[in-house]
Every structure is written in structure tokens, then in C-alpha cells.
Amino acid sequence: MSVQGLGIRFRRSRRGRRTFKDLFAPKNRRSRPGEFWALRNVSFDVAPGEAIGVVGRNGQGKSTLLKLVAEVMIPDEGSVGVHAGVAPLIEITGGFVDELSVRDNVYLTAGLHGMLRREIDERFDEIIDFAEIGDFIDTPYKHLSSGMKVRIAFAVISRLEEPILLVDEVLAVGDKAFREKCYRRIEEMLAGGRTLFFVSHNERDLKRFCSRGLYLDKGALVLDGPIADVLDRYNADYGS
The missing domain is CATH 3.40.50.300 (P-loop containing nucleotide triphosphate hydrolases)
Known part of the structure; x- marks a missing residue:
């Protein structure tokens, strides 16, 4: 670079x-x-x-x-x-949509970063387990606390294969x-x-x-x- x-x-x-x-x-x-x-x-x-x-x-x-x-x-x-x-963890809300559920946001954000649907399926449980928000999978993203938003953002971005x-x-x-x-x-x-x-x-x-x-x-x-x-x-x- x-x-x-x-x-x-x-x-x-x-x-x-x-x-x-x-x-x-x-x-x-x-x-x-x-x-x-x-x-x-x-x-x-x-x-x-x-x-x-x-x-x-x-x-x-x-x-x-x-x-x-x-x-x-x-x-x-x-x-x-x-x-x-590049896998960017720059802004907490970057790429996440308030009205969508945590589940939908995982698929949306990972997909926008180039991860295939099959790859997201394979890593979904791992992402949720890492974020420790299994009880909130179907909760709208806007209802998460700032700390929970960081958890799910980092869990997604850190599973990307970008160098x-x-x-x-x-x-x-x-x-x-x-x-x-x-x-x-x-x-x-x-x-x-x-x-x-x-x-x-x-x-x-x-x-x-x-x-x-x-x-x-x-x-x-x-x-x-x-x-x-x-x-x-x-x-x-x-x-x-």
C-alpha cells in the first residue's frame, strides 16, 4: 500500500x-x-x-x-x-440500517463487504456467539445499546477475510x-x-x-x- x-x-x-x-x-x-x-x-x-x-x-x-x-x-x-x-471498523453505524433486525443487518453488512450468502450462513452463528447478543437476533438494530452495536459491528468486520x-x-x-x-x-x-x-x-x-x-x-x-x-x-x- x-x-x-x-x-x-x-x-x-x-x-x-x-x-x-x-x-x-x-x-x-x-x-x-x-x-x-x-x-x-x-x-x-x-x-x-x-x-x-x-x-x-x-x-x-x-x-x-x-x-x-x-x-x-x-x-x-x-x-x-x-x-x-479493507475491513473498516470506523463508525459504529456504518453500513447498518436502524429499521432492520440484527439478523438482516449481519447479512446486509457482510454482503456489502463482499461475503457470499453461503459464507454468511456458515459464519452467522459464530458472529452472533462472538457478539454475545443471541437473545436480540430479531431485534431492530435501532433498539440496541451503543455497546451492543459495537459488538455486532466488530463481530461482522472481524470475520471478513480482507487483508x-x-x-x-x-x-x-x-x-x-x-x-x-x-x-x-x-x-x-x-x-x-x-x-x-x-x-x-x-x-x-x-x-x-x-x-x-x-x-x-x-x-x-x-x-x-x-x-x-x-x-x-x-x-x-x-x-x-
Whole structure:
């Protein structure tokens, strides 16, 4: 995977929308009033099987970077070359429909990620058992608690065979015992050669999974190096 010169900009006000003309404007044009670059000039390469922790304060582009890697956002400049499938655990509600039951959402979400009906049938019981919500299979998704939504989301995404896993702090929701269960599953996936992008403010978790870190600040990649060095630099800048 290769990220080169990556940049994406947003408008601060929803009233200031981009026009059709903007799609054909030069990519290097200056930002208009009300626009800001969430990320700019970000470049790095990722080898298969690497576990990377993305570090930075809130609002510095960490989640945006994962969404660009997942290709649910399109950059304004630069490129993201992802040559393998991605399993994203970025937003709790992503891909889930409130009015559908847990059962229907499992089939819908897994299917949207490319899992065949036969494969979902084979893994359905395993997914529900992992999520520990067997009593709520036919309950509308909207009636689940935040913790239960995380359970079913992680249970589905972690059963995908995609080589790249994106985890963006959603596991902070829910009880400690289930979070540890998810972490053991992540370790199993890493042992199997998966690539991990892990966003967290918990240094212990970052050191547990990641050998490499990316430190983002003000939309720029400040440091790309061993996770311990990246955390030391971040703490030097902003305190522990």
C-alpha cells in the first residue's frame, strides 16, 4: 500500500458547498475562504503485515486518513494505492440500517463487504456467539445499546477475510471484558499476517498492537517511526 502527497480539504460551514466547477479546478489552487486542509502532503508506504498506530489530538485528521484508506472519501490531491481489500471498523453505524433486525443487518453488512450468502450462513452463528447478543437476533438494530452495536459491528468486520483492518476508537465503547475479547481477536488477525491501522488515545493499547506509528498534527504527518518514538514525540508536544 502506498500513500503519496495525500490531501483533502473541507468547508467549515455546510452552507458553503462546492460547485460543479470545483470538480475541474486545478488541484493546487489556494483554499477559498471557509475551507481548510484536514490533511495535506501526507506520504508513507505500508508493507503487508504491518501494525500501525495513528497518533494525534482530536481533529487532526486521524479518522479522515482511515476513511481515505477505506476509499469512502476521495482525496483532493495525491493518491492512496490500496492493492488489497479493507475491513473498516470506523463508525459504529456504518453500513447498518436502524429499521432492520440484527439478523438482516449481519447479512446486509457482510454482503456489502463482499461475503457470499453461503459464507454468511456458515459464519452467522459464530458472529452472533462472538457478539454475545443471541437473545436480540430479531431485534431492530435501532433498539440496541451503543455497546451492543459495537459488538455486532466488530463481530461482522472481524470475520471478513480482507487483508487490511482499520480500527478507529469504536472499541472504547462497551465493557472491558468484551473489549479484551476483541483485542485478542485482533492479535489473532495480526498473527495471521493482516495489516492493521489502529487509532486510539490509549498508549498501552497502541504499544500492545503496533510496532510503527504515524503522528498527525494540523493536517501534516509530523513523524513516521517506531511507535515508542512517535508517542514520545507526541507527549513532548502536548503532554501525556
